[in-house]
Amino acid sequence: MSDRKPIxxxxxxxxxxxxxxxxxxxxxxxxxxxxxxxxxxSFFVLFFITFFVLSMIL
Structure with a gap:
């Protein structure tokens, strides 16, 4: 049981x-x-970094 008290x-x-x-x-x-x-x-972090770098270049 949890130690949390209900409000x-x-x-x-x-x-x-x-x-x-x-x-x-x-x-x-x-x-x-x-x-x-x-x-x-990891996929989403790499996708965000790639998107950010490409948007700076293009």
Missing amino acids: NDAMDHMNGIEGYPTNVDLKSLPKPLRYFGYFFI
Whole structure:
């Protein structure tokens, strides 16, 4: 159980119904999913840098 205290009864009720992840450890994800995330982020960073450099040149 989380150490967080609900703001009011409505928030406590919504937390009881929906719940929310706590103490998420991203390094515990499976390797293929981690590598896909690294690839995805790297792709967009390289795309942004390439786009910025090309827009400066052209």
